[in-house]
Amino acid sequence: MEIIILPSAQEACIYAARAVAGLITRKPTAVLGLATGSTPLPFYHELVRQHREEGLDLGQVTTFNLDEYVGLAPEHPASYHHFMRENFFSKVNIPASQTNVPDGLGTDIPATCQAYEADIAGAGGIDVQILGIGGDGHIGFNEPSSSLASRTRIKTLTQRTREDNAPFFSNPQEVPHHVITMGVGTIMETRHVILLAFGEKKAQAVAESVEGPITAMVPASVLQLHRQATILLDEGSASKLKRAEYYRWVFENKPAWQRV
Ligand code: F6R
Secondary structure, three states: OEEEEOOOHHHHHHHHHHHHHHHHHHOOOOEEEEOOOOOOHHHHHHHHHHHHHHOOOOOOOEEEEOEEEOOOOOOOOOOHHHHHHHHOHHHOOOOHHHEEOOOOOOOOHHHHHHHHHHHHHHOOOOOEEEEOOOOOOOEOOEOOOOOOOOOOEEEEOOHHHHHHHHHHOOOHHHOOOEEEEOOHHHHHOOOOEEEEEOOHHHHHHHHHHHHOOOEOOEHHHHHHHOOOEEEEEOOOOOOOOOOHHHHHHHHHOOOHHHOO
């Protein structure tokens, strides 16, 4: 794991966007795994800026989002289809046919999930996966106790996650109980993971994921077994790490050829 602590969420998101833009420049057909929520917003803003101001071409990129609420139509303002359209897809040049978000309205959910897995495999797998983290250590919507080998499937949100996500809905009662999410096993197969976590409210989950034991009770802790996981933090989310000084030292002394 590479743990990078930067002064602010903004700087961390710019770092992540530069890493992803570098990948797209090297491999224009890159397959991106994308996350929603408040955490990655500055990441999307920076990619949009690079597209508009620096000519970053996303025309051959394919994307797969982590998750979607069951029962929400793509037009619903709190759906992840809507989030992605508003914050990213409508502002860059990825053809709509190359963007994938799980279908929350599918009548045969197991078949929908299986098809999503097949589509990821058909695209050649995900080159880089952007992740946020829940206060309980979830990645995607793999809540504590999720199988660490799980694939795309339906999950039931914890009450805490429903409350955390309530601000995106006009009425907290409206937050669906069910979601479709890539599994932990699906995420582990991606070639590079960039996890973004900001603010003190994520500090405990980050400390348990990075320095605690690997356990299904903290799904993000399995990233310790990922072949290339970059954990991008700000001072708040890093505040409970015991070895923060060591991670800073490693980053400061990173060889020039390894830098983004
Ligand atoms: C979103 C997702 C979730 C969020 C997590 C953090 O697609 O998969 O795991 O990343 O719930 O959400 P925020 O960023 O709103 O704190």
